[in-house]
Amino acid sequence: MPETLAGTGVLIRLGLRRDRWMLPAWIVGFALTAYSTARAGVELYPDATSRIEASTALNATASMVAMFGRIYDPGSIGALSLIKYTAFMAAILAVLMIVLAVRHTRGDEESGRLELLGGGRLGRDAPLAAALTISLGANVLLGLLSAAALAAGGLPAAGSLAFGLGWAATGMVFSAVAGVAAQLTASARAATGISVSIVAVTYALRAVGDLAEPGPSALSWLSPIGWNQQIRAFAGDRWWVLALPVALSLVLVPAAFALRARRDLGAGIAAGRPGPAVGSLSGVWGLAVRLQYRVLLGWAVAFVIFGVVIGSLVSNVAELLSSPNAQDLIKLLGGPRALTEAFLAAEISIMGLLAAAYGVSAANHLRSEEAAGHTEVLLGTATTRFRWAGSHFTFALAGVVLLLFLAGLSIGAGAAFAVNDASLLGRSTVAALAQVPAAWVVTSLALAVFGWAPRLTGAAWGLLLAFVALGEFGVLWNAPNWLMDLSPFRHSPLLPVGSGDGAALGVLTVAAAVLAAFGFAGWRRRDLAA
Incomplete structure (x- = not known):
């Protein structure tokens, strides 16, 4: 060799x-x-x-x-x-x-x-x-x-x-x-x-x-x-x-x-640009934003582009069901509007899964900073553990909200333009924001793993994949309802979102808060891990 x-x-x-x-x-x-x-x-x-x-x-x-x-x-x-x-x-x-x-x-x-x-x-x-x-x-x-x-x-x-x-x-x-x-x-x-x-x-x-x-x-x-x-x-x-x-x-x-x-x-073949001679960060919150905002910006652009494309497809949804029996069934279920809403609901749920993937990625930045030794340096100052971890976790939660807001807005705009129905803009945005609590649950799971078992932070991705598999293939696998109910996305309301969906959203939000508290408790108790 x-x-x-x-x-x-x-x-x-x-x-x-x-x-x-x-x-x-x-x-x-x-x-x-x-x-x-x-x-x-x-x-x-x-x-x-x-x-x-x-x-x-x-x-x-x-x-x-x-x-x-x-x-x-x-x-x-x-x-x-x-x-x-x-x-x-x-x-x-x-x-x-x-x-x-x-x-x-x-x-x-x-x-x-x-x-x-x-x-x-x-x-x-x-x-x-x-x-x-x-x-x-x-x-x-x-x-x-x-x-x-x-x-x-x-x-x-x-x-x-x-x-x-x-x-x-x-x-x-x-x-x-x-x-x-x-x-x-x-x-x-x-x-x-x-x-x-x-x-x-x-x-x-x-x-x-x-x-x-x-x-x-x-x-x-x-x-x-x-x-x-x-x-x-x-x-x-x-x-x-x-x-x-x-x-x-x-x-x-x-x-x-x-x-x-x-x-x-x-080093790289292309030399990196030097930063400014004088820094302008205002504590760990500013540092978290500085470290993660470019990634969030990339996700946001992708969500907007993908959302507009998805929304514009609604004008062709009826073409996919050219069978007379399928058309009759759709009419019984509520006409073309029902078909449009069913299509948008399915796509918005996919965007919810993608937003959760961003949440896991942003929350796992905590582990990347710890493994690189940056956390040890910061905690040697007046920065507390809670403030440092809270800055990245809060950015992850806020990023999920922003991405789903942009997803709902772009999908609704594309759909409203395609079928000339301005009401889809508001309804799609509300439906997308209704996916936030479920995505927060997955993000909080990532924090919980980081708090108690930092070397297993990759397991958060496995949990997300398991939730996706249960949602996509649980019925085909004849999985029991109790198992499919473990996925937070199963409890997210779909388009149209009604007033009766508030209870489910509240439960998911509480579950996310409990998991986050559990993760912070583990982070406060354990030693730094390389």
Whole structure:
């Protein structure tokens, strides 16, 4: 082994140990999602007529094509069932792999962990090699397990394998993108931001390219997410397309190693800008805002853009139910207005889950600051434990409120413009704000874990994934009601929000307060943990 790769095996074992809960949760979560979707699709569309009817409606709706892509074989149960997951879930997988790669490269370098390990026999390229190896193994395992889950759910084996390998190849491309970004900047947050921005750009390229008639334009072929779409699993299984993400990975990985050879430990290829000569922070509250406001701003922009797009889809919702029986059912339930509100309620609930994800991320910043040694320095001053932890936690709670307010406002504005119903603006905003207490419960859970078991702060993500799984697949799994009731989102009122929903919101708010108090109590009692 070259001297620059010395210690790679040790770092791989260390990385797998650190991710022993997170990685299995991601892999199993994707596989369960694939299995449940396959089973649900087989039951919802039992014959070719129903499949062609639904596929034609989806392909005829430009907004749906932009969001999820086209169905290239209208009669294929696999292509129809997995339309939401070919591009959208590939983008989510890309983000997860970016987080993983940055965590084991620039994140460890920024925290000083690699400098400490470098006191032993550790080659310059070992951390990057270990991170990419872990990512490759995780992607391959996720892809193969998801393929097996799809086949077990009743879909053709060949298409299932093509779909799973498409996920794996897409994840590997963005792991390599993150490896390059980690060499360009000296900040883990900046490396993640650059990489996630590339995911957003490639998703947009695919969206615009897929809108071209009669098929995808060249823009789709410029996007790794578009390549995953063009594998056309269950619609011809074009295996040769898999060579494109593999080839790009083979270009990006050596580029990342070449860039690593051109910089010092702790530095980036692009030099960071120095801060102002005189600081202007006003205590720990100002510090918390300074550390987190840029991340919140990025989330806010994404929420507004996504909200407007989602809201504009309501004008095409009725097209998705072209069956006379489905139209009659909707009329009995309250007409097109009921269908519009049901669609918006489903999308707003998704935004509530995303806001909770932000809350967990912001609350877990407490652990990042503690592990980096910043907390110890601050607590050596007149700052109290409660004030320091309270500043970050309050920012997390306020961020959740802001994001859901913007989500409701943007969804309502898009919907009101699309169907010429100004009342949707206010009703959507109220419905989005009604998701705040449930998101606060999850944020408070993150604080409780930090207070009592700081090394297990990643468990908060596992709890959020469990709540999502119960909400999405609990019925399909025939889970008992008491188990599904453990999810706070199950108790959040949906559109339209009525006066009778106040009790549920009050209970959720009290639960969040109790969990927060529990977390603060643990934080006050325990020692600082590295």
